[in-house]
Amino acid sequence: MCGSCICLSGLRAEYKIFIVAFIFIVIADSIGQIQVPVGPGTLILFPIFYALILGILSGPEALKIFKKKEVKAASKLVIVAICPFIAKLGINAGASIEVVLSAGPALIFQEIGNLGTIFLALPFALLLGLKREAIGATHSINRESNLALITDMFGPDSPETRGAFPSTWWAAWWVPSTSAL
16 A cells, blocks of 8 residues: 555544544634733633643543544644644744843743752652653643653653643643733
8 A cells, every 4th residue: 555545544534533623723713812810910821722621522531522542543643733833933942042042041040940840740740640651741841842852752652742741731821821920
């Protein structure tokens, strides 16, 4: 069987994932950002948060729109979907290198803070019963670039990558929401 035939057979088998994902994108984008004042700051709910909630609800444990086999197939597609955003992040950081370098001490303190994930979060994750998942769950602030690194090092189906997903989505919601504080 040729390579393109394999790709088309996979597309035929997973068409439902693509259609539902597109519907979730339209719904999430239609809702847009919601800003909720919280004390001195603002909690910002981004469309990715709504898409994530819709994805969770569509799984085999809730509304049963997808079977476990489809969920496993979709998990491999997440990395493919995130790659353009990781590339954009790198391009934007490279274009703003002067701003990054001017941060100076702030970046050093951030990196010292990243050591907290090693000395605080990792032992706590192990106490909670996480095993190899703890590596992904406690990796830095676990944004898209960290997810890409973990996936590259351990593979998309690894326990380390599974551990990174909940904290990546948490960081995608929490970090921008609290940056105004």
